Amino acid sequence: MTETVDRRRLLTSAVVGSAALAGATALGSLAPEAAFAADAQPVEPGAPDPNFAEGRVTGISAGMLFVTGSDMALWRIRITGGTSVWKLRPTTFDQVAVGDGLYARGLRLPDGTLAADSVWVNIVNVHAHIAAIGRNVLHLDHKGKRIVGHVVPGTSAARYNDTPAVADMSLLRVGKHVQVIGAWVPDTNEVEIATVYAAA
Amino acid sequence: MAALTGTMSWFCCGNSWGPCGTAGHGACGTCNSGSYQHAWPNASAACFDITRPDRCGVSMTRRGCGFRHYTTNRCNGKRVGTTIADCGPQTDLWCGERACCGSVCGTNRIVDLTPAAFSQIGSLSSGLLPCSVDTV
CATH class of the missing domain: 2.40.50.140 (Nucleic acid-binding proteins)
Known part of the structure; x- marks a missing residue:
């Protein structure tokens, strides 16, 4: 302290x-x-x-x-x-x-x-479903709207349940639920992925 | 109540930018990213029907809008008091998921904090942290 x-x-x-x-x-x-x-100064709850x-x-x-x-x-x-x-x-x-x-x-x-x-x-924490997977890109369904998640080689990582963060995105599957910490690209529906959390 | 242990994340609500721009003020109608608030999976019967923490073996008391919880980041011991402002997280989507700091681990998502509350006890870039939640 x-x-x-x-x-x-x-x-x-x-x-x-x-x-x-x-x-x-x-x-x-x-x-x-x-x-x-x-x-x-302590802040009152709420x-x-x-x-x-x-x-x-x-x-x-x-x-x-x-x-x-x-x-x-x-x-x-x-x-x-x-x-x-x-x-x-x-x-x-x-x-x-x-x-x-x-x-x-x-x-x-x-x-x-x-x-x-x-x-x-630009930090975002998006809960979404994977609608499609392309080369270095995840198409995400977020509350009925599409978000394009870009995989940034050397930066983006995936965590599958309790695994350490790894660069390998190959276990991600269309239709699965994911959480993405990333950086929004201003005034677009695109984010650059820092970490994607997924159930293996 | 004994402290409930699990994992925590954060969510945006209220007026905001980017993908959060359509978040709204949450199930309680009071939620704002800049306030010390949280989402609770058993904020109502309708909420519980969506989040279903019981499917992950988590027993969670029903508590409504405005109820105070105190959440501790088990990585650093920091604690923040918040009030219920929304329904969530959807615990059953993440059954068995763990987050650890060294040997300290939490299993199953039990609470989402607003950015103001989460950043008081952890880094927003961490995304998911082991936590405990109690009422005092």
């Missing part, structure tokens, strides 16, 4: 005071799995979390993402050297583009900006 609080304070001070974050990794991994920090944002990127400037929430809330999300960014895979801030969708978690600062610990860009 001490480590996460210290990390949060560092991130916050870096935003507020523009301090360098050269020492951030000394506090632990910057991977998304390790980047969470403790809440400053209530909105002020330290969480979602929406689409409308502008990018000097380490800041300008995001319009789906509920039309306007967010300014500060990316620091300690922010973990995911876009199909762990990546860097320069891969974020105007038009991308995102979820972000961090700390809401007094000026209203969100100092981000983690940003997940």
Whole structure:
């Protein structure tokens, strides 16, 4: 706990005071799995979390993402050297583009900006049935609509029940139910597949 | 109630972008991705008829919209309190499925959290994690 609080304070001070974050990794991994920090204020069950944002990127400037929430809330999300960014895979801030969708978690600062610990860009978690399988592509039936899932060689993986993630997609079958974690291609019905979960 | 163990994932609801854009506000009509909420497979008789956790050997108490559960990520011990806002996950589609962190494993899907709640205790990119759910 001490480590996460210290990390949060560092991130916050870096935003507020523009301090360098050269020492951030000394506090632990910057991977998304390790980047969470403790809440400053507990959130009541059922209530909105002020330290969480979602929406689409409308502008990018000097380490800041300008995001319009789906509920039309306007967010300014500060990316620091300690922010973990995911876009199909762990990546860097320069891969974020105007038009991308995102979820972000961090700390809401007094000026209203969100100092981000983690940003997940275009991430989707789709439950669907496999309608057809092609070369490096899954055609998915999602709530009556078609989604095209692209297999990205070297990145996409499959998990069959309790197996470790493997690159082999050959056990996927038409008609079977799957869950896909992937990255939406903005303004299309296409996703790039990170992990597909399937019953073997 | 003794804690129920299994696996958890996340789902989007409310106004959103991409494939989530048509998600709606869930069976309770209150669900939003940015709120601390969850889907529960036995939120009503009609819900249970769809999700059928009993087919996987999971006994799950019926609890309606607004009921509070506390979900723990068994990979890191982090915990979040949420209220029921939707029906799901469809447990019987995944009977026997396991998710593990080292030697800690969960079997069968028992809860889906909103992105705000899931990301409070785990990474959205993880997708599926072992968890426990209790009421206090």
